[in-house]
Every structure is written in structure tokens, then in C-alpha cells.
Amino acid sequence: xxxMRVNIAGVEFKNPVITASGTFGYxxxxxxxxxxxxxxxxxxxxxxxxxxxxxLAPRIAETPSGILNSVGLxxxxxxxxxxVELPNLKSKGTVIIANIAGFSVDEYVKxxxxxxxxxxxxxxxxxxxxxxxxxxxxxxxxxxxxxEVTKAVRAATKKPIIIKLSPNVTDxxxxxxxxxxxxxxxxxxxxxxxxxxxxxxxRRPILKNNVGGxxxxxxxxxxxxxxxxxxxxxxxxxxxxxxISTWEDGIEMMLAGASAIQVGAALFKNPFAxxxxxxxxxxxxxxxxxxxxxxxxxxxxPW
Ligand SMILES: Cc1cc2nc3c(=O)[nH]c(=O)nc-3n(C[C@H](O)[C@H](O)[C@H](O)COP(=O)(O)O)c2cc1C
Numbered sequence: 001x002x003x004m005r006v007n008i009a010g011v012e013f014k015n016p017v018i019t020a021s022g023t024f025g026y027x028x029x030x031x032x033x034x035x036x037x038x039x040x041x042x043x044x045x046x047x048x049x050x051x052x053x054x055x056l057a058p059r060i061a062e063t064p065s066g067i068l069n070s071v072g073l074x075x076x077x078x079x080x081x082x083x084v085e086l087p088n089l090k091s092k093g094t095v096i097i098a099n100i101a102g103f104s105v106d107e108y109v110k111x112x113x114x115x116x117x118x119x120x121x122x123x124x125x126x127x128x129x130x131x132x133x134x135x136x137x138x139x140x141x142x143x144x145x146x147x148e149v150t151k152a153v154r155a156a157t158k159k160p161i162i163i164k165l166s167p168n169v170t171d172x173x174x175x176x177x178x179x180x181x182x183x184x185x186x187x188x189x190x191x192x193x194x195x196x197x198x199x200x201x202x203r204r205p206i207l208k209n210n211v212g213g214x215x216x217x218x219x220x221x222x223x224x225x226x227x228x229x230x231x232x233x234x235x236x237x238x239x240x241x242x243x244i245s246t247w248e249d250g251i252e253m254m255l256a257g258a259s260a261i262q263v264g265a266a267l268f269k270n271p272f273a274x275x276x277x278x279x280x281x282x283x284x285x286x287x288x289x290x291x292x293x294x295x296x297x298x299x300x301x302p303w
Pocket of ligand 1: 020021022023045046047067069071073099126164190191192214215216217219241242243244262263264265266
């Protein structure tokens with residue numbers, strides 16, 4: 001069998017497949033399907049300083065080959081995460097990445113300081129959240145605010161930091177370069193693409209929040225393009241996600257430049273998706289006589 005191990009910012013993963021934040025909760029629902037130790041890693045549901053109930057329902061809408069969500073960061077808050085969920089997750093034998101979100105720079109800092117004192121392996125900073133103190137535009141949509149958050153969390157923790165980028169920008173490589181310059185250890189992308197659906201009878205948006213984030217197979221080519229561009233723009237590792245549903249998608253994403261991948265919405269259709277992707281990628285490497293999965297990273301040959 002090919003060597004599936006990857007190393008991101010000094011953290012060793014037994015394989016490059018991580019479950020994406022918000023699609024795997026804290027692992028409890030999925031451990032009835034397979035041992036979580038099969039996964040390369042788990043990125044937890046986005047956790048904020050205080051408990052949140054999230055947005056009002058309906059907060060999920062189906063789309064062709066995708067899912068539109070406006071869950072609104074429902075989570076138990078960082079203290080309960082550290083006390084209850086993290087010890088359980090850390091006993092599962094896989095890399096645990098705490099995905100966090102904040103509505104101000106101070107909130108990101110406060111959460112990182114608390115996580116710094118735990119045994120969590122890495123922190124993934126979701127910067128697709130509105131900056132409440134500065135007009136509500138998402139932190140991840142300007143180089144300045146993305147850099148500001150990165151600088152602040154870098155000072156708040158020694159844990160490896162992954163900055164999770166928003167695709168709702170003109171040029172994602174500019175944001176990636178800005179967070180790399182402030183000390184990000186890795187970037188992950190893409191978060192969901194802003195979208196909308198309308199009920200033609202009530203003439204109301206289907207989501208109570210009016211708009212939501214699109215993910216699932218429909219977004220894969222967009223995500224692949226952004227990962228490829230970003231991997232060519234920065235030196236730090238890129239973790240690729242967005243619409244990965246099959247092992248072939250996983251291979252494509254790594255050829256584009258991802259050092260590891262995350263699987264999200266596909267898990268809602270098939271809870272075994274991540275495990276099947278690990279096995280399928282491994283079998284592909286064997287068939288091709290490739291000894292280590294690292295050998296395919298960024299090996300696309302552009303025309
Ligand atoms: C229901 C749902 C909830 C999500 N919650 C979070 C979250 O809390 N934090 C975050 O960084 N990303 C969140 N995401 C985004 C995913 O982690 C991922 O970036 C995105 O869905 C693209 O990957 P996919 O197409 O494989 O799902 C969520 C996605 C979905 C579908």
C-alpha cells in the first residue's frame with residue numbers, strides 16, 4: 001500500500017483526508033458508521049466564544065448537486081467544547097483541528113488563548129465571519145482585515161494556525177499572501193460560495209436568512225481553480241476543499257496543489273464518503289506505482 005502520510009506545519013496525518021468543519025459536528029453522529037481513527041483528521045464545527053443557537057429555520061435548501069446553508073454557527077461555545085467535546089475527540093486516534101469563528105478580533109484572540117492551553121493539534125480560523133465592529137463585511141474579504149486577524153491569533157497561540165479563506169472575493173491569492181505574511185502556517189479553502197433560492201409560490205427566499213453558503217459537488221471546479229491559483233501564490237501548505245465527493249476529486253485536488261483535502265457536504269449523502277475517498281486514493285496510487293501521496297501534490301502540468 002502507498003504511504004498516505006502527510007505533514008502539515010509539523011503535524012503528522014496518517015492520510016490526507018480531513019472531514020470539513022460544520023459537516024461532521026464533533027464526530028459523535030459518525031462514529032456509529034466507522035471508527036474515526038480511519039480519518040486523517042477532523043475539523044470541528046465552528047466554535048465561538050459564547051454558545052450560539054444559529055439562524056432561524058429553514059436554514060438548509062437543496063440545489064442541483066449542492067446544498068445551500070445558513071446554519072449561522074450553532075455551537076455550544078468554546079468552554080463547553082474544551083471541557084466536553086475535545087477530550088472525547090482526542091481519544092479517537094486522529095488529528096483534531098479546532099475550527100473557530102469570531103465577530104471581532106478580540107473574540108478570535110480570546111478563543112485562541114483558551115485553545116492554546118489544551119492538547120488540540122491545530123486551529124483553523126474561519127474568517128468568513130462578519131466583522132461586527134467594522135460594518136459587518138466578512139474578515140476574509142479584505143487583505144487588511146484578514147491580515148489583522150492572522151496577526152492577532154498568531155500572537156495568541158503557539159498552535160499551528162490554518163487560515164480558512166472565503167471564496168467570495170475577487171482574487172483569493174491576494175488574501176492568501178496577506179495571511180501568509182502575518183504568520184499563518186497553512187491556508188484552507190474554500191469556504192462556501194454565497195448563494196440564494198426563492199420559493200416561486202410564496203415569493204420568499206427559501207432560507208429565513210435570505211442568503212446562504214453553497215457547497216457540494218456543484219462548487220468543485222471553482223474550488224479546484226482557487227486551490228491551484230493559491231498553491232502557486234504562497235509557500236505555506238494549502239488544504240483543499242469544496243465539492244470533493246469521490247476519490248477522483250481528491251486526486252485532482254492534490255494534483256492542483258493541495259497538501260491535504262477536506263470532505264464536507266458529500267458526507268450528508270454518504271456518511272462513508274471520506275473513508276471511501278481514502279481507500280480509492282490509496283488504490284489509485286498503488287495502480288500507478290506511486291509510493292507516497294506527497295508525490296502527486298501540485299503535479300498538474302498546465303498547458
Ligand atoms: C451545513 C454546513 C455547515 C458548515 N459550517 C462551517 C463552519 O462552522 N465553519 C467553517 O469554517 N466552515 C463551515 N462549512 C463549510 C465547509 O467546511 C466547507 O468549507 C464547504 O462546505 C465546502 O466544502 P464541501 O463542498 O465539501 O462541503 C459548513 C458547510 C456546511 C454545508
